Amino acid sequence: MKELMNSIVEKGTILGEGILKVDSFLNHQVDPELMYQIGESFAQKFNDRHVTKVVTIEASGIAPALTTAQALGVPMIYARKTKSITMNSELLTTEVYSFTKQVTSTISISKHFLNEEDNVLLIDDFLANGQAAKGLIELVEQAGANVVGVGILIEKSYQQGRALLNDMGVEVVSLARIASMVEGEVEFLEADL
């Protein structure tokens, strides 16, 4: 998606150790117009897949998941990383390992909001090792619901996430696919949209 790749080139910063900083438009300060365009793109792509819920994980997935859900006319659910005091009902839970932070955390979704009738589109901002998306897929499958695909804003294509999800039988649609970040320059593969 051209608008997103332009924002990455113009506003992103490459830090050491393969870290792309996009906090001026994506995951701290957020560009609402870009999020709106992203939502329209995902909705158009998955329009004929009978999506009933859009699911993401707090916090940085919420903005693009909301605009996608709005464009599809369905509810959005964000998995929580901490248990809320009002989440007293039964939960779908799984463990997610973060290679970046080297910690395992528990993510959860209330059982009330997913069931075997649901066709779920997963949305997340980054795909690298695929552990967060894998955790979301596990939550959806625990509910007996169907995953129609995973929509990713920025894929680090030199890591294993896409292969992992494809091996699970899940389609991945990425708006920007990064081949490499060398000498402060981002090189892209052809994106899915």
Added chain:
Amino acid sequence: MKELMNSIVEKGTILGEGILKVDSFLNHQVDPELMYQIGESFAQKFNDRHVTKVVTIEASGIAPALTTAQALGVPMIYARKTKSITMNSELLTTEVYSFTKQVTSTISISKHFLNEEDNVLLIDDFLANGQAAKGLIELVEQAGANVVGVGILIEKSYQQGRALLNDMGVEVVSLARIASMVEGEVEFLEADL
């Protein structure tokens, strides 16, 4: 705001100890159409106040802050509760005490995204004791920016939040004002919008 109050009555649940559970449409599963209407309402209210940024706090503030920012045509910023690995720049930080959780946490915003030219509209989902909103005001003031007001979805009007913020000279605009939650029934005051 009638649509929000209807959702609270129809889909909210009162738990013990004054806790209103709204996780089916607001802070776990999210109703995008309602968020869109909320954003339009706040934008209309603050339309002539030259808002340059909408600021909230992760995670449950992100959805209504995004739609408000979109309607106003300005960026949205969410204060973070944990320090991200890409937030290596100088930070505005303050402490927020949660009466509910009885813990003090640090919230932060990068100094890059707020300056003395900014007119900031704060958005949050709940106003009870006002500590989170007070923390956001402190961050904005550290940047030398101006707070034009605080937009709240659900105000617990029997608590001290509104008085605290008004004493700080800040206007509060709440879409639903709860007078009491007795015997499983929510009673509303007249809302600001």
